[in-house]
Amino acid sequence: xxxxxxxxxxxxxxxxxxxxxxxxxxxxxxxxxxxxxxxxxxxxxxxxxxxxxxxxxxxxxxxxxxxxxxxxxxxxxxxxxxxxxxxxxxxxxxxxxxxxxxxxxxxxxxx
Amino acid sequence: xxxxxxxxxxxxxxxxxxxxxxxxxxxxxxxxxxxxxxxxxxxxxxxxxxxxxxxxxxxxxxxxxxxxxxxxxxxxxxxxxxxxxxxxxxxxxxxxxxxxxxxxxxxx
Numbered sequence: 001x002x003x004x005x006x007x008x009x010x011x012x013x014x015x016x017x018x019x020x021x022x023x024x025x026x027x028x029x030x031x032x033x034x035x036x037x038x039x040x041x042x043x044x045x046x047x048x049x050x051x052x053x054x055x056x057x058x059x060x061x062x063x064x065x066x067x068x069x070x071x072x073x074x075x076x077x078x079x080x081x082x083x084x085x086x087x088x089x090x091x092x093x094x095x096x097x098x099x100x101x102x103x104x105x106x107x108x109x110x111x
Numbered sequence: 112x113x114x115x116x117x118x119x120x121x122x123x124x125x126x127x128x129x130x131x132x133x134x135x136x137x138x139x140x141x142x143x144x145x146x147x148x149x150x151x152x153x154x155x156x157x158x159x160x161x162x163x164x165x166x167x168x169x170x171x172x173x174x175x176x177x178x179x180x181x182x183x184x185x186x187x188x189x190x191x192x193x194x195x196x197x198x199x200x201x202x203x204x205x206x207x208x209x210x211x212x213x214x215x216x217x218x219x
Contacts, residue, residue, distance in 0.1 A: 045208055094205075098202070099160065
């Protein structure tokens with residue numbers, strides 16, 4: 001049972017490049033989330049998907065897009081990366097009782 | 112969203128009990144209180160969740176007074192490995208927000 005799997009774990013981009021962070025969960029959870037965490041800070045919600053087929057903006061959605069591909073997969077896309085998007089990105093899925101399970105994180109550096 | 116306030120940091124020693132209080136004055140009737148633990152370079156991990164009174168599991172206890180405007184996470188007999196950031200969340204919908212959390216440092 002892998003839980004929540006994120007790829008890639010590390011990525012370096014140049015300003016203006018695009019990329020997609022992939023997230024998959026094997027726990028049959030309906031809800032999935034993308035957060036970012038800057039050094040020394042708490043987690044900030046980028047987007048979430050309450051159920052398959054729906055997505056909603058969180059606290060800091062600008063510069064990002066998401067796709068809930070199916071119940072298992074929720075991807076985060078940066079269309080034109082900026083240095084301000086250098087961060088650690090965490091994907092999570094949620095049980096019906098409100099417990100979040102997180103992936104190991106994806107460390108993104110934008111030069 | 113119910114706003115939460117926690118201390119920024121707390122220090123303790125091995126074997127002591129650590130109590131972290133979270134204030135959530137505008138908690139709604141349907142809100143649950145959930146605590147997470149985060150180690151460096153890892154995603155947060157669920158610790159405990161409650162609605163009212165007291166909840167206890169194998170790692171922590173959660174105390175919630177009758178007015179539910181605050182809650183206290185209690186970590187009994189902490190060890191060095193309990194050094195982490197602890198987050199209090201008060202939510203009842205899907206838009207789950209983390210605050211800055213409380214950095215707990217346990218010393219030998």
